[in-house]
Amino acid sequence: MPLRTARTAPYLFLAPFVLSFLIFGAYPIIRSVMLSFYITSGPEAQHFVGLDNYLHLLQDPDFWTAVRNTATFALGSVLLQLPLSLGLALLLNRADIRGRNVFRFIFFSPNLMGLVFSALLFMLILAPRFGLLNAALHALFGLPSTTRWLSTPSLVMPALIMVALWLYTGFNMVYFLAALQAVDGELYEAATIDGAGRWAQFWHVTLPGIRPVLIFVVVLSTIGSFQLFELAFLLLGNSSGPDQAGLTIVMYLYQNGFLGGDLGYAAAIGWTLALMVLLLALVQLRITGTGKEAR
Amino acid sequence: MAEIAFRNVNKIYPNGFQAVHRLDLSIADGEFLVMVGPSGCGKSTTLRMLAGLETISSGDLLIAGHRVNDLHPRARNIAMVFQSYALYPHKTVQGNIEFPLRMARLPAAEVKTRALEVARMLELEPLLQRKPGLLSGGQRQRVAMARALVRDPVAFLMDEPLSNLDAKLRVQMRAEIAALQRRTGTTTVYVTHDQVEAMTMGDRVAVFKDGLLQQVDTPQQLFERPVNTFVAGFIGSPSMNLITARREPAGGGPVLVVAGERISLGKGMETRFNLTDADAERVVCLGLRPEDVVDPQLVGEDRRLHGRVALTELLGREQMVYLDLRDGTRLVARLHADRRLKAGEEIAVGIDPARLYLFQADGRALPYRQG
Numbered sequence: 289m290p291l292r293t294a295r296t297a298p299y300l301f302l303a304p305f306v307l308s309f310l311i312f313g314a315y316p317i318i319r320s321v322m323l324s325f326y327i328t329s330g331p332e333a334q335h336f337v338g339l340d341n342y343l344h345l346l347q348d349p350d351f352w353t354a355v356r357n358t359a360t361f362a363l364g365s366v367l368l369q370l371p372l373s374l375g376l377a378l379l380l381n382r383a384d385i386r387g388r389n390v391f392r393f394i395f396f397s398p399n400l401m402g403l404v405f406s407a408l409l410f411m412l413i414l415a416p417r418f419g420l421l422n423a424a425l426h427a428l429f430g431l432p433s434t435t436r437w438l439s440t441p442s443l444v445m446p447a448l449i450m451v452a453l454w455l456y457t458g459f460n461m462v463y464f465l466a467a468l469q470a471v472d473g474e475l476y477e478a479a480t481i482d483g484a485g486r487w488a489q490f491w492h493v494t495l496p497g498i499r500p501v502l503i504f505v506v507v508l509s510t511i512g513s514f515q516l517f518e519l520a521f522l523l524l525g526n527s528s529g530p531d532q533a534g535l536t537i538v539m540y541l542y543q544n545g546f547l548g549g550d551l552g553y554a555a556a557i558g559w560t561l562a563l564m565v566l567l568l569a570l571v572q573l574r575i576t577g578t579g580k581e582a583r
Numbered sequence: 584m585a586e587i588a589f590r591n592v593n594k595i596y597p598n599g600f601q602a603v604h605r606l607d608l609s610i611a612d613g614e615f616l617v618m619v620g621p622s623g624c625g626k627s628t629t630l631r632m633l634a635g636l637e638t639i640s641s642g643d644l645l646i647a648g649h650r651v652n653d654l655h656p657r658a659r660n661i662a663m664v665f666q667s668y669a670l671y672p673h674k675t676v677q678g679n680i681e682f683p684l685r686m687a688r689l690p691a692a693e694v695k696t697r698a699l700e701v702a703r704m705l706e707l708e709p710l711l712q713r714k715p716g717l718l719s720g721g722q723r724q725r726v727a728m729a730r731a732l733v734r735d736p737v738a739f740l741m742d743e744p745l746s747n748l749d750a751k752l753r754v755q756m757r758a759e760i761a762a763l764q765r766r767t768g769t770t771t772v773y774v775t776h777d778q779v780e781a782m783t784m785g786d787r788v789a790v791f792k793d794g795l796l797q798q799v800d801t802p803q804q805l806f807e808r809p810v811n812t813f814v815a816g817f818i819g820s821p822s823m824n825l826i827t828a829r830r831e832p833a834g835g836g837p838v839l840v841v842a843g844e845r846i847s848l849g850k851g852m853e854t855r856f857n858l859t860d861a862d863a864e865r866v867v868c869l870g871l872r873p874e875d876v877v878d879p880q881l882v883g884e885d886r887r888l889h890g891r892v893a894l895t896e897l898l899g900r901e902q903m904v905y906l907d908l909r910d911g912t913r914l915v916a917r918l919h920a921d922r923r924l925k926a927g928e929e930i931a932v933g934i935d936p937a938r939l940y941l942f943q944a945d946g947r948a949l950p951y952r953q954g
């Protein structure tokens with residue numbers, strides 16, 4: 289009898305996780321794959337169509353608009369955010385900067401606010417006539433203070449990128465700070481003695497030292513950018529902006545599935561997005577050569 | 584020519600702690616100078632000031648006659664081996680060795696030949712494509728040496744380069760580093776806390792204590808003519824016995840009273856000191872190396888100390904004897920082991936005046952006899 293107890297005990301301990309994973313993880317995944325092969329109208333009416341949803345998606349101009357917008361956002365965010373985060377981290381990692389901790393907190397603080405609050409804040413900042421941004425641009429460069437950031441097609445994505453910059457730069461900075469602090473300080477001294485200037489030290493000591501974190505942050509922010517939804521939703525509402533300039537992939541999924549009621553098509557969009565993100569991450573890891581180092 | 588000179592150099596850290604006091608020290612071109620002292624005595628600080636990694640609070644640092652206090656480390660052309668080696672972990676051994684040459688923007692072909700040459704010299708050729716993480720401690724040490732040697736620096740600085748190696752490898756590398764230095768003839772400043780390393784490697788040895796340079800001399804001079812009780816006790820292993828003594832007025836030459844017994848110094852001519860009466864008066868401390876304790880039969884009745892054996896340690900052909908003298912003072916003696924002594928045994932030991940060291944109240948040695 290004790291033997292049997294000993295045998296079953298591990299399974300009993302694992303059961304809560306396995307069960308909840310099966311119910312809340314595996315089942316929805318499988319169900320959504322199946323769903324993507326149906327045309328649905330609300331939860332009841334379902335009609336099997338095979339791969340039609342996917343084929344239709346590939347010819348859906350709105351979907352491609354969403355892909356283009358999302359890619360623009362991802363590229364803009366990653367290319368602006370990460371260098372800025374790293375720059376701030378480098379600056380705040382120096383021992384001779386006074387009040388480092390205060391600045392670290394300030395740059396990180398947007399993450400402590402709710403997304404809704406941030407969106408409200410930026411609605412005010414981006415407001416046409418009395419917004420802070422227009423006022424500043426007007427005061428500094430004499431630009432007209434009537435710019436309608438969120439209702440001019442060409443300005444919607446730049447505005448979103450700017451808000452994301454404000455939101456996430458400090459967060460990524462914290463990753464980089466941690467990585468920088470893990471670099472052996474003696475390496476900089478050795479490099480100095482070996483004749484390396486600041487730039488050479490950055491290139492030969494800092495970058496290789498923070499590489500794993502750098503790759504992690506790049507992949508993570510790319511994935512995060514491709515899942516952009518809340519920010520656009522909060523700033524633009526269901527409308528996805530003028531000329532669909534703010535239509536992102538997840539927003540399109542939401543419009544189809546929850547406004548239009550075609551959960552099957554929405555599931556197909558979701559799975560296509562997942563595949564795209566997976567491919568992107570693999571390409572990034574491949575380019576950086578992660579996973580095949582001799583160490 | 585690249586002699587190095589510290590002129591009245593002080594180092595005060597930002598927290599107000601003074602790590603180096605009034606350092607005056609000249610290092611000749613091509614010399615192998617070892618800085619030695621207990622941990623925290625300011626050796627690394629001194630070396631780092633020389634490298635340019637620490638600022639100099641006051642005083643002058645001269646290299647080849649030029650003041651370099653404010654010269655950037657890169658401009659000093661000094662190579663350094665760190666205690667932890669500080670190898671670039673993502674570069675191969677070859678990449679590490681080539682790095683200083685690349686930074687100097689030498690032509691690629693020359694970089695390669697010079698790196699190979701040094702790798703060959705240090706027997707690193709088979710390891711050139713490995714990363715440091717896959718090397719043993721001894722191999723890493725060699726790579727660090729190679730990275731320093733590949734340049735043509737004004738001086739090599741080494742901060743306890745062997746302290747992370749096991750004892751056997753340490754002895755081997757000690758000899759190799761000394762040989763390499765002789766071969767290249769480059770001025771070398773070597774820091775260690777190990778007096779054996781210092782004594783076996785250095786042309787001259789600088790002994791530090793609490794940020795103060797105590798003595799700079801050849802190993803032999805340090806051993807035979809230590810300037811004070813600190814140097815006397817630090818140099819030599821096992822450590823010198825330092826025992827309270829006083830001079831007793833007596834006819835027929837100076838007499839020392841040690842542990843309640845009288846030791847005749849004869850006319851004082853046998854000792855290494857210039858024992859004018861005034862000097863001998865100031866003696867408060869007698870130094871005697873354990874190996875300098877002699878067989879009582881070899882000296883007269885007036886040169887013996889008596890005591891009880893507290894403890895012995897056998898060292899093969901010899902034994903270390905811990906002796907409690909008449910007044911309880913501990914004396915360590917290294918004696919022949921043909922008759923093993925036992926704890927509790929009462930024995931006599933002989934004192935040879937020629938091998939004594941004598942110190943004054945402030946710890947300084949009495950003036951040594953000239954020549």
Ligand SMILES: Nc1ncnc2c1ncn2[C@@H]1O[C@H](COP(=O)(O)OP(=O)(O)O)[C@@H](O)[C@H]1O
Nearest residue numbers: 596598600602621622623624625626627628629
């Ligand atoms: N950056 C620093 N700030 C304050 N004190 C320091 C600093 N670096 C070293 N010290 C102190 O200076 C003294 C000498 O240090 P160091 O030169 O490293 O000694 P050593 O190399 O001889 O062991 C030590 O007491 C150490 O605590």
Ligand SMILES: [Mg+2]
Nearest residue numbers: 626627628742
């Ligand atoms: Mg040290």
